[in-house]
Amino acid sequence: MTLSALAPSFKRPGKIYFFAGILLFCLGIVGLSAARKEFLEANIPRDATHESIDFTADLGTYLPGARVYNGSINIQDLSFEIVEQNGSPGQKNPPVSLGTHLETEGDLIVYASLSNIAKAASLRLYANPPIIQDEFRVEPAGIDISIQPNTLVVTIWNDANQEKHYSYKLDLLEHTELELIFTDQKVELYLNKKQIASIPSVNIFSSGKIWFGASSEGGDYTLSRLAARPINGGRIQRILSSEITINPADTDTIQGLARKNRSGFTIGAAMALGPMVADSEYRQIALNGNFGSITTENSLKWQFTEPMRGQYAFQETDALLALAEKHGMILHGHTLVFGEANPLWVTSLPYATEMEKNTIETVMVDHIRSIMGRYRGKIPTWDVVNEPLADYDHFKSEAVLRDSIWYRAMGEAYIKKAFQAARLADPEAKLFINEYGLEADGERWDAFLSLITRLKREGVPIDGVGFESHVYEASDKIDSETLASHMMQLADIGLMSRISEIDVYDDDGPEVQANQFRDILMACINTPSCISWTTWGISDRYNMYKEDGSVKYGRDLLWDDGMQPTLALKTLLSTLNRSLDNRSQ
Ligand code: XIL
Numbered sequence: 001m002t003l004s005a006l007a008p009s010f011k012r013p014g015k016i017y018f019f020a021g022i023l024l025f026c027l028g029i030v031g032l033s034a035a036r037k038e039f040l041e042a043n044i045p046r047d048a049t050h051e052s053i054d055f056t057a058d059l060g061t062y063l064p065g066a067r068v069y070n071g072s073i074n075i076q077d078l079s080f081e082i083v084e085q086n087g088s089p090g091q092k093n094p095p096v097s098l099g100t101h102l103e104t105e106g107d108l109i110v111y112a113s114l115s116n117i118a119k120a121a122s123l124r125l126y127a128n129p130p131i132i133q134d135e136f137r138v139e140p141a142g143i144d145i146s147i148q149p150n151t152l153v154v155t156i157w158n159d160a161n162q163e164k165h166y167s168y169k170l171d172l173l174e175h176t177e178l179e180l181i182f183t184d185q186k187v188e189l190y191l192n193k194k195q196i197a198s199i200p201s202v203n204i205f206s207s208g209k210i211w212f213g214a215s216s217e218g219g220d221y222t223l224s225r226l227a228a229r230p231i232n233g234g235r236i237q238r239i240l241s242s243e244i245t246i247n248p249a250d251t252d253t254i255q256g257l258a259r260k261n262r263s264g265f266t267i268g269a270a271m272a273l274g275p276m277v278a279d280s281e282y283r284q285i286a287l288n289g290n291f292g293s294i295t296t297e298n299s300l301k302w303q304f305t306e307p308m309r310g311q312y313a314f315q316e317t318d319a320l321l322a323l324a325e326k327h328g329m330i331l332h333g334h335t336l337v338f339g340e341a342n343p344l345w346v347t348s349l350p351y352a353t354e355m356e357k358n359t360i361e362t363v364m365v366d367h368i369r370s371i372m373g374r375y376r377g378k379i380p381t382w383d384v385v386n387e388p389l390a391d392y393d394h395f396k397s398e399a400v401l402r403d404s405i406w407y408r409a410m411g412e413a414y415i416k417k418a419f420q421a422a423r424l425a426d427p428e429a430k431l432f433i434n435e436y437g438l439e440a441d442g443e444r445w446d447a448f449l450s451l452i453t454r455l456k457r458e459g460v461p462i463d464g465v466g467f468e469s470h471v472y473e474a475s476d477k478i479d480s481e482t483l484a485s486h487m488m489q490l491a492d493i494g495l496m497s498r499i500s501e502i503d504v505y506d507d508d509g510p511e512v513q514a515n516q517f518r519d520i521l522m523a524c525i526n527t528p529s530c531i532s533w534t535t536w537g538i539s540d541r542y543n544m545y546k547e548d549g550s551v552k553y554g555r556d557l558l559w560d561d562g563m564q565p566t567l568a569l570k571t572l573l574s575t576l577n578r579s580l581d582n583r584s585q
Pocket residue numbers: 132133134135136297298386387434468501545
């Protein structure tokens with residue numbers, strides 16, 4: 001295991017002590033202890049230790065689904081699951097604590113005490129946080145210990161995302177003390193001091209990092225201790241995500257130049273907490289002035305925030321908000337009411353009778369109140385209703401709205417009710433309706449304009465419209481003049497606009513891609529009612545989608561998968577610079 005964050009000499013303790021010894025000898029008895037202490041302090045990273053570090057409280061604070069109870073942690077079963085786009089059940093999404101992690105050098109033991117297991121309890125150690133999309137998640141290397149009635153199952157994922165299971169018979173236990181001993185050669189598992197398994201290591205933690213997760217099924221369990229201790233001369237360190245640092249930008253950023261062109265204008269990007277806390281290159285770009293706002297990429301979608309009725313998980317959004325505040329950025333809330341990314345308990349609500357329809361309305365309003373209430377005064381702009389129009393393939397001029405659970409229960413009125421609830425929940429927040437395919441002329445735009453005009457006339461408290469501006473293929477190409485004219489038509493009825501989710505495919509080459517990004521940015525910045533321009537992601541390293549069951553990567557963003565600026569970004573910077581020069585002439 002390596003510990004990249006630590007000083008190089010840390011890896012060769014033998015040598016350190018040898019030279020330290022000679023040094024101490026020369027210094028003589030009086031200066032001895034002081035000099036040795038000084039030497040060690042200069043070479044040993046702050047906080048790295050041979051002692052054990054307890055992570056129990058961290059899970060209580062940062063793990064979605066965890067509750068602190070009587071000094072222990074109660075791991076609830078909130079049925080975290082990722083739904084497919086059509087709403088059918090998908091992959092399990094056991095929660096991860098992203099607030100802290102462990103950096104390790106050498107061998108170590110992880111201890112855990114589990115008790116009161118209602119049915120199945122699991123503890124998971126990850127080499128990196130999983131990458132969570134709203135239709136799937138990519139499992140990193142790691143190990144999961146799952147205690148089920150009469151069986152203990154160990155699952156190991158290697159770097160190539162291959163999954164291996166090992167099962168062991170088990171007597172039902174009141175209290176389980178787990179010890180996991182990691183050495184280079186193997187993982188040994190002890191249960192109540194008895195060895196259960198010795199599995200040849202597949203080098204799970206070559207990252208030198210361990211992130212913790214815990215989940216339960218069929219009821220909760222108590223985690224009264226989770227700790228790690230280095231052995232055989234190893235060392236460990238607890239890293240707090242909120243203390244992560246970045247280097248200040250040394251050149252003009254897109255946000256900086258955009259503000260010089262138009263004061264108050266915001267450049268944003270959709271971001272996720274996993275790469276933010278685990279990938280230093282991602283967070284460098286995310287937080288060092290390139291952007292003035294963070295859109296909560298997936299963290300505020302219903303399946304992640306309210307996986308069970310009335311049970312909320314705010315850990316990821318809370319952390320993104322804290323990072324945004326620390327770096328002088330704002331958060332854009334995405335999204336409250338949407339036909340997709342809803343958990344099964346929502347999409348399977350019955351909607352036949354009046355009473356059932358009222359229940360759905362209550363569920364929607366409660367959700368808006370709880371989430372906006374928590375972030376009242378802290379998140380200034382929201383996508384209250386997302387993609388209300390039917391998808392292209394279902395769109396008909398006589399049935400333009402998406403056939404969502406909300407539409408089924410309330411008809412078009414769900415939009416009005418959602419915005420009214422949002423206005424009440426945070427009267428200062430600016431409320432948006434967010435939609436794709438509004439950039440071009442045609443029946444989709446006509447239908448949207450008549451809908452929004454009608455809603456405004458009825459006094460629905462809508463402040464603006466998000467143009468997603470996804471350009472996935474040739475037919476999505478955006479004509480910036482048409483787009484600008486749509487934004488101006490909205491301004492005429494008192495609405496702001498945002499470019500809310502732009503990404504552009506690169507099949508026609510980098511110049512075509514760059515020009516598309518540039519034209520839309522300039523259309524927005526030159527239209528006074530367009531308040532911000534936001535890309536859907538930062539870097540192609542995390543630009544994933546699923547096709548035919550496998551994960552594919554796109555090249556649609558401003559930084560490539562090596563975190564280098566693409567031609568598109570360079571073009572945006574030079575265009576903004578040139579437009580400044582033109583003004584000053
Ligand atoms: C995206 C998610 O970010 C991905 O993780 C998912 O796999 C596909 O959808 N319009 C929206 C966003 O409003 O919420 C969508 O998000 C992209 C399209």
